[in-house]
Amino acid sequence: MYVIVSPRLGTPGDKFEPTDGINVQALIDGGLISTDKPKKSSKVKAEPEQE
């Protein structure tokens, strides 16, 4: 999934869904979009209870 960085493509932060014929790598190289990295969960797993 790609995320818009430049307002020249749309609203920054919105998903970018490329259509056929769009050179996605050039947009990434130019910093106009970014690849969305999976966010780490902020939840901390509780330690298992000891018997």
Add this chain to the structure above:
Amino acid sequence: MATSVYLSSPGLEINNVDLTDQCTAASITYTVEALENTAFGSTARTYTAGLANNSITVTLYQSYAATETEASIYALVGTTTTIELSPTVAGLTTPSATAPKYTLTGAYLESHTPINASLGELSTIDLTFTGGTLTKATS
């Protein structure tokens, strides 16, 4: 005879990037190559359609700021992309009979001049995208 004129202020997207406010000139050349098929017995040369050979030429102000002209164009050299051009900016999103949108898909950018500077002048670049399939949308 009535005439229709319009203020030249087209909308331009290169590789989905809206560069309208950096563009000062744009032209589309829609070409279908002529193949001669004149034969003995003909009294005049005749031709038939060959391959399409389209191109779009644009002039843009150069800018090295983030996500501006240079960032949008540099990585396109040696690759193919899509260019959209309409007589009006509105025509890019809502094309109509009076504001058609022309799309050149699979167009190749052979060269770019990252620095094209003259003393005392704003820097501009000329780009020519060649090849690809040209379509015209009116709705």
